[in-house]
Amino acid sequence: MNIMNAMMFSCMKATELMELKKGTPLSFIKNMQLRLHVALCSGCRNYMKQSALIDKLLDKDNSSTPLTEDTSKLEASIIARL
Numbered sequence: 489m490n491i492m493n494a495m496m497f498s499c500m501k502a503t504e505l506m507e508l509k510k511g512t513p514l515s516f517i518k519n520m521q522l523r524l525h526v527a528l529c530s531g532c533r534n535y536m537k538q539s540a541l542i543d544k545l546l547d548k549d550n551s552s553t554p555l556t557e558d559t560s561k562l563e564a565s566i567i568a569r570l
């Protein structure tokens with residue numbers, strides 16, 4: 489196995505590591521492998537950007553809409569439009 493094969497892994501493995509990295513820090517080697525893969529793979533760069541955007545939007549949505557929000561006015565409004 490040459491050095492490039494040892495450093496590179498599949499896009500599936502790269503995206504798995506990207507998601508794993510959000511919860512737990514990766515080892516130095518895995519982090520370097522992921523960075524190398526993303527530097528060379530436009531598909532995974534796009535995935536990383538889109539995943540970050542989705543996370544940002546979900547976080548924003550959760551903070552502006554607390555679960556305890558009173559929805560009775562919204563419910564009445566919807567019923568009135570039916």
Ligand SMILES: [Zn+2]
Pocket residue numbers: 498499500502525529530531532
């Ligand atoms: Zn890739």
